[in-house]
Amino acid sequence: MLLIPCPYCGPRPELEFAYGGEGGIARPADPAALDDDAWGAFLYHRSNPRGMHVERWRHVHGCGRFFNARRDTVTDLFACSWKVGEAAP
Amino acid sequence: MADAMPLEAEEAELRTLPRMAQFVFRGGAEAVRLAGGALGLNLPQQACRAAEAGLRVGLWLGPDEWLLLAPAGEGEALEAALEAALGDEPHALVGVGHRGLAIEVRGARAADVLNAGCPLDLDEAAFPVGMCTRTVLCKAQIVLWRTAPDVFCLHVWRSFMPYVVTFLTEARARL
């Protein structure tokens, strides 16, 4: 069970969190302006890297907040986490 | 329940707490200030901390979320007072007095009983008196608040309460 650094509550056990998928994929401001390729990519294409991954978590059984984190997908260790709207450290 | 327990009662005891008026309060800094005035209590700004004034309590649940507790009879008046004080300041105040029930686990081994299903470090150094947080107890979500070194208060959604009580009773019997 991972120990996940919530930027509000500090490190907490994984059981309190929900994974939110890859981070940094903003919903287009005007979806209608996108062609099918771009919209399909927004919906489904993911970088899925082996190594550092920017991802979203929600401390759902804690403070309830979504936040961003950078985690190594090989070791599963977190490098850092930051609040929504803040710049990545 | 009682005779299935190898523990002495004072080592860990489960008690139902009386019904309370409860509200979820959400809002920004100004709303917090205004609400504090109506509550007679400064809502905690530090994560996972409770503030108490008399029988009124504000539990920090999130950066813009507090669970307010007050004696059962005060609910409607408190709601009116809060709404009046907050006026047009954006906020949300939602009565949840029937959503959840509270129980208390007290005794020298209360933390051990909770740790049967709660993955948090409940050592006093890590989880001091006055700390509160949403967390999990095995497959139920709870709000856990340490009110004294040997006393934890649990707020549980009502349909999960039978599960939580059965779980804790079993955990207590198996310590």
Added chain:
Amino acid sequence: MQRFSGLAVALRRGAWGPQWRAPEPQAAYDAVIVGGGGHGLATAFHLARDHGMSRIAVLEKGWIGGGNTGRNTTIIRSNYLFEESSRLYDHAVKKWEALSQTLNYNVMFSQRGVLMLAHTVHDVQVFQRHVHANRLNGVDNEWLSAEEAKEFCPPLRISAGMRYPVLGAALQRRAGTARHDAVAWGYARAADALGVDIIQNCAVTGIVRDAAGAVEAVETTRGKIRTPKVGVVAAGNTSVVMAMAGVRMPLESYPLQALVSEPIKPVFPCVVMSNTIHAYISQSDKGELVIGAGTDAYISYSQRGALHVSTHTLEAICELFPDFRRMRMLRNWGGIVDVTPDRSPIIAKAPVKGLYVNCGWGTGGFKATPGSGHLFAWTMAKDEPHPINAPFTIERFRDGHLIDEAAAAAVAH
């Protein structure tokens, strides 16, 4: 190829040579398969056997069969909901039925039947829809009452007082299990005999494209290899390999766990799956209970998962089979499964000339191995899909023609 048979075993008394060669990589091949799992090896076998291609290499970064092929719970069935899917998987089941003979390698395909348990009224509706759909498509699948399910699988508990009672089950009798390692080895031996070079400890590290953008070569840890056709069959690592050609995939890779008990005398005659409470169990021919657990919530290449994922599965196993509570977990492991948004695979041409991809089998691709190899080889050789895999494109995620088995069944083992 040294022919295998009982007589040969008796006569040779252990005087066997290598089942496949260990060739040095050549400078160029007609086609290169990236990934020496069951699907990759089967693809190479079919390219060589059916399409007359002789210069083929399978490049495997570790040891063949060491990916998900070597770490799955071996459930084989074809009673999928959508016509596209049941056709795809039944194509494979038909090939499984002859595979030991095709390969002259006993892959121990065991058609012991797969029971899928229904625990809620909703489950019953969903499984009955499967039964009807499969019957129309000529795929066997039948509905059993709880009592009939218990008769088919005596250790199953069906008492009414359970937290999730068993309301019935869908049974596919032709479904079953196979010996996972033998599948990789059998294909490797047969492909090698047809001249395919199986090159282990050779990781692909780059995909080289020519000025027109077409595939021209692969870079590997054992040097550059020229080829006009690259078939990527890298399961959990597909995104990583495809990124080498600049292609972003609709995939996420998750750890999926499985575990075995200590071996016991035969007690479990079939395969049982419960999607609702997440339990997948059968007994191997050696005697262990083979149990499938769930995926972790987050993407990971660690090839292991969290403890709470296994405990969750064992809770379900103990609830359904309370006699097994004193059984003991002997070994637990993880694989990396690549999951598409609709939980159906991709067997298709990639948007780069000369690049083909076979992936997205997620938690359930072992069962497809023989069919997948056949169809992917066809697609690579003819540069166009076979009618059976034509719907399984990457473009469906652009156009919305999803084949959403996930919507019907949470997990697709």
Added chain:
Amino acid sequence: MSGAFRVAEGGRVDRARPVRFSFDGRAYTGLAGDTLASALIANGVHLVGRSFKYHRPRGFLAAGSEEPNALVRVGAGTARATPNLRATQVEVYEGLVAESQNRSPSLAFDLGAINDLAAPFLSAGFYYKTFMWPSWGWKRIYEPLIRRAAGLGRAPEAPDPDCYAQRYVHCDVLVVGAGPAGLSAALAAAEAGARVIICDEQAELGGSLLDETPGSAHAAWLARTLVALAQAGVRMLPRTTAFGMFAQNFVALAERVTEHLAAPDPRQPRERLWQVRARQVVLAAGAIERPLIFPGNDRPGVMLAGAARTYLRRYGVRPGARALVVTSSDEGYRSAIDLAQGGVDVAAIADLRAQPAAALADAARAAGLTVLPGSEIEGTSGRLRVRGARVRRATGGSAEIACDLVLMAGGRTPSVHLFSQSARKLSFDEATGAFVPDDAGGAIHPAGACRGVMEIDAVLRDGAQAGALAAQRAHLPTSAEVLRTVAATAEVTAVPARKPHARGRAFVDFQNDVTTKDIALAVREGFVSVEHVKRYTTVGMATDQGKTSNINALGLMAEARDTAIPQVGHTTFRMPYTPVSFGTLAGAARGNLFDPVRQTPIHAWAEAQGAVFEDVSLWKRARYFPERSETMHQAVARECLGVRAGVGVFDASTLGKIEVVGPDAAVFLERMYVNPFRKLGVGRTRYGVLLREDGFILDDGVIGRIAADRFHVTTTTGGAPRVLAMMEDYLQTEFSDLRVWLTSTTEEWAVIAVQGPKAREVIAPLVEGIDISPAALPHMSVREGRICGVKGRLFRVSFTGELGFELNVPADDAQMVWDAVWARGQDAGMVAYGTETMHVLRAEKGFIIVGQETDGTVTPDDVGLGWAVGAAKPDFVGKRSLARAAMKDPARKQLVGLLTQAPARVLEEGAQIVADASAGRRSLGHVTSAYFSACLGHSVALAMVSGGRARMGESLLVPMPGGDVTVRVVAPVFYDPAGERVNG
């Protein structure tokens, strides 16, 4: 007397407490403190099992958890008898019943041993090469035979009556292993003020110190240290195996709580899972002695030298009368001398090395022992027990040495299992001939024998340093920088096995019967990778996971490949270290603790009425209320008619509810749902449809505007958590400009639906402060007011097509309100109805159920909800996806009604729909809902049919096993198509 082989004194057994037990039906006596193994050896029993494949007789190899042979079934009866337990770990207790396994009819005479004769044909991987002819042979002949031969023990045959417990625990320092290294680490860490937990899989803490003679300096140190640890508040967990090591020092321990007791307290759990989060971990798991490879090395009486020493010194039993000690390490000498001192006649020390250390040889000779350097063991004799061994001398010639014990000392392999599980690297240490932990940095500190430190004083120092360093890294103040100064001392030199020169079968993996030949064959057949050899030969895959065999197998592979062990590598270490009961891992989760059972405030009432419940997500919902002996169909027909003719009451409390509050609430809902919400008036409600971003229906529900800035949103029962999570996601990460907050009120409000033409008259007297006249409270509106005196929200909505109200009342008051409604309803002929009737009533009206008509592939237009989509809105979740090509395909499945030709014929839900009777016909769609409508007197069905709306009036076929059923496509509204009754 507790057995003829018990020595007169010594050992840690309690001679005052004899214990009676049985093995294979024979009664024996042991002593408290014995393991089943030591007690059997005390009684001269060495034959305890049969191997997996060849059914060869097997005895005790080891004295601890690494034992591969001595697996037994322990416990009486069908439910508690547990297979495959290691006799070397089972503590004897009064009345213990044990049985041998994998033999028939008896251990001494086992028919399965016929396999041993066929061994030449059963070499590694033989089954891949055979059983393929004839092609049907596998299924009908061979597989059944193979499957019958499977397994070792028998599974329990009845539900386990015992219970299990689990606990999370945190500490500064977790110490795994309580030998000298672990104990000194724990002490040092505790002295530095750390919260320490120390666990050991054995019954007593002490590790190798338990083999020390009582009164010796080290035994005294052990006693002193245990007292000091207890005083320092260290949590000491004997019988507790650290079996899994995960990222960030998350360690899983399995404690055997009652297994060793004759009459455990039934309240005690049988076993307990500890899930430890440790800031620092000290691994002091010791080292495991290696067997040697020679023909006949598997006969009962062939044992590890260290194990023999343990039996003698810890348990006070002589494992045999006359021993041949075979060694490739210095340690064999120490064991030989100790055993000789303990009264075992040591025939000789056969050293496989040509030049043993002179000092050791001299010491042995001084003790009167014969040393034979440069020996080779050519074989052993005996049937069910060793009688002698053939030793070839370096000087030439071989001699048969009579003995009933052959002791193997092949050096020690550090127990790196947990270290490696933590995904850390190992490196090969030539001196010890084994893999050792690669680094001592970070938060995991190997100490003692498990990192190759073998000499006792060095071990004590190493442990103390590891403990102090761990405390320091756990941020506890320590006076000075702690350094690790002890080097891995290869006290012994040993090389992993080489292939024996002598002929005959030499076993590498005892439990799985893997011989040196199997490994050679695998390599020859091209299985070069260590992982391939493992899987082809099954070496290391048995229940001991190769604790004694893996390193020897690596040596043999290296030899066969003509390379060195580091080039061969090692297989992956995985949890568990030793097998762990499913029960321990499942814990308390059984029955109602398997998953919470959620019940509504009305549940008890429904139960008292005899309701039949169904599971919907975690909730129990009343499905129907049978009266007397009614079947479901009869009850549902009665309930339906009751609602349509009069009035019915339904508990809809499980519906998800979300209070959406804030100045931007309407804007938020407008962006989330397909429907427009900005202009929804206060006091009005609207049916909302929620899509996923990919355009498919996720959920639906009625949304009421309570105030300008406050909405009461309802969701499906199962969808409640999902919808709230999705809304939070958009609110927090995409629409964070909006000032809106979401609160779940699912459990705040109980919902009592009162439906039917008489609904108004029933509730009228109960409602205060709300004008419920049709004009004041039209269909699709909501008011706040008092219901039975409590604050509530009254919705005028209908999911039945009848005049309907939903009374939202505080959950605590729900039963009171329900009782009042029920009492009032009696005059109106009120029925209580359940979910099944609700489904029929809504199907008669063509209302969809998310999850039944939809399955995650359905758009609003598909189910005829195109009207709900706010086409003028620039955007909402899922809008863009609806514009994709596939969503406009005229062949998409659309919601239609179906009528059967025979009115009584009810279609099966899930049945397929085709156009004609031709062969190879393709499915056009499927039946989503089908019921007999008592109100209409015929069956009704909803279906999703390709291009369905264009097929109105067409005849289609529904293939069923008994033949096709003809149906007519109709509009999906069967009852009151004009929709007038809601206005009633």
